[in-house]
Amino acid sequence: MALEFESRWMTAWLLLVRTHTRFWDQIEAHMRREHGLTMARYDVLAHLDMAGGRLGLSDLSSAIALSPSGLSKLLDRMDASGLVQRDPDPDDARAAFATITPRGRALARSARASHHELLRATFGSALSDRDIADLTRIMKRVDASLPG
Amino acid sequence: MALEFESRWMTAWLLLVRTHTRFWDQIEAHMRREHGLTMARYDVLAHLDMAGGRLGLSDLSSAIALSPSGLSKLLDRMDASGLVQRDPDPDDARAAFATITPRGRALARSARASHHELLRATFGSALSDRDIADLTRIMKRVDASLPG
DNA sequence: GGCAAGTAGTTGGCATGCCAACTTGTATCC
DNA sequence: GGATACAAGTTGGCATGCCAACTACTTGCC
Numbered sequence: 001m002a003l004e005f006e007s008r009w010m011t012a013w014l015l016l017v018r019t020h021t022r023f024w025d026q027i028e029a030h031m032r033r034e035h036g037l038t039m040a041r042y043d044v045l046a047h048l049d050m051a052g053g054r055l056g057l058s059d060l061s062s063a064i065a066l067s068p069s070g071l072s073k074l075l076d077r078m079d080a081s082g083l084v085q086r087d088p089d090p091d092d093a094r095a096a097f098a099t100i101t102p103r104g105r106a107l108a109r110s111a112r113a114s115h116h117e118l119l120r121a122t123f124g125s126a127l128s129d130r131d132i133a134d135l136t137r138i139m140k141r142v143d144a145s146l147p148g
Numbered sequence: 149m150a151l152e153f154e155s156r157w158m159t160a161w162l163l164l165v166r167t168h169t170r171f172w173d174q175i176e177a178h179m180r181r182e183h184g185l186t187m188a189r190y191d192v193l194a195h196l197d198m199a200g201g202r203l204g205l206s207d208l209s210s211a212i213a214l215s216p217s218g219l220s221k222l223l224d225r226m227d228a229s230g231l232v233q234r235d236p237d238p239d240d241a242r243a244a245f246a247t248i249t250p251r252g253r254a255l256a257r258s259a260r261a262s263h264h265e266l267l268r269a270t271f272g273s274a275l276s277d278r279d280i281a282d283l284t285r286i287m288k289r290v291d292a293s294l295p296g
Numbered sequence: 297g298g299c300a301a302g303t304a305g306t307t308g309g310c311a312t313g314c315c316a317a318c319t320t321g322t323a324t325c326c
Numbered sequence: 327g328g329a330t331a332c333a334a335g336t337t338g339g340c341a342t343g344c345c346a347a348c349t350a351c352t353t354g355c356c
Contacts, residue, residue: 009272010264012284019287020168021213022294040312058334065169070313072336077311094321094334116158124157126293127286134282136160138275139167145274146170188342206304218343220306225341242304242351 023122030118035111040066041078042115045108048084048100056089057096083107171271178266183259188214189226190263193256196232196248204237205244231255 031037037045043064048055055063061071075098078084083104089095100108127135179185185193191212196203203211209219223246226232231252237243248256275283 007268007272008277008280008284009275010267012275012280012287013267013271015284015287015291016168017172018213019291019294020164023290024165026294038312056334065166067314068335069315069337073313076336089334092322092334094319096335119158119161120155122293123161123290124155126289127157129156131282131286131289132156132160134279135286136156136163138279138283139160139163141274141279142171142271143163143167145270146167146174186342204304209305215344216305217307217345221343224306237304240304240352242349244305 026122027115027118031111031115034114035107037107037111040064040074041083042108042111044074044078044098045083045100045104046112048098049105049108049112053105054087054097054099057098060098078104174270175263175266179259179263182262183255185255185259188212188222189231190256190259192222192226192246193231193248193252194260196246197253197256197260201253202235202245202247205246208246226252 028039031039031042035042044060047060047063057068057071057075061068064071066074075084075086079086082101085099085101087097087099089097176187179187179190183190192208195208195211205216205219205223209216212219214222223232223234227234230249233247233249235245235247237245
């Protein structure tokens with residue numbers, strides 16, 4: 001990010017971006033190293049598992065904030081890896097479901113445990129209850145200020 | 149992100165990721181729409197301009213948090229667009245500088261003004277001084293808890 | 297001097313994800 | 327009932343960015 005220090009909020013913004021990126025990269029690396037998953041794949045598996053094993057592609061697409069075409073290609077790769085499977089929707093011939101496989105489910109669960117452990121060990125334990133409350137308040141304000 | 153609500157910090161983390169992503173996408177779209185630049189290109193131009201117009205590739209690479217190979221290819225594209233130029237380092241035949249062109253500099257400056265305006269209009273004005281101070285404190289704590 | 301080790305940058309190959317265009321199927325409206 | 331608008335997914339093409347391997351050069355050590 002640019003090295004601009006004209007104001008307090010600019011400094012805070014640059015710090016936010018840098019910290020978020022560093023943390024995210026670490027989480028991504030951990031997921032890859034320990035479970036052979038990208039975060040995109042983990043998100044798909046976690047959502048499917050939580051939803052009972054199956055979700056419509058449109059729902060999944062918005063749940064994980066991925067474009068329809070991006071999801072389509074991601075599911076191709078995950079299908080090839082034996083983690084998910086596509087099923088047609090009997091009520092709408094245009095639509096389809098993604099269904100988690102037993103192997104995908106097992107992976108989702110072990111990855112989830114270790115992912116949460118990592119988050120707790122860094123994000124969770126570095127911050128006090130007040131920090132968490134402040135951060136939540138601030139993010140809600142930013143979120144509310146965004147269009148859409 | 150997964151829809152997991154086991155703890156306050158998990159909720160805060162998911163909110164942070166979602167908000168950050170939404171905000172970032174908006175900034176990126178604004179930069180593209182108003183100036184025809186990606187944020188990666190803007191970062192290069194902003195750093196070069198602030199550094200007086202020229203930086204060594206290694207320095208630039210770490211300043212904008214891009215891998216050497218990623219920077220190399222980015223500079224190829226920006227060179228083709230007439231925004232930057234490569235110059236050899238007379239003191240080290242392995243090394244090179246990136247130099248901003250007059251066109252790149254003009255673009256950097258107008259993009260910078262409008263980029264800051266956008267940030268102020270959303271991030272800056274949605275948050276109080278106390279929010280900014282809290283956010284800075286929290287991000288420093290997270291940053292300090294990361295390895296490296 | 298001269299070889300080993302390290303450094304700067306580039307290239308090839310791959311993964312990811314977007315948009316635009318397309319195909320197929322459903323819904324609406326007359 | 328049939329044209330027309332709309333919706334779900336897929337595909338092709340492109341941009342981006344990483345890692346591994348490579349080239350070329352510089353440094354350290356003897």
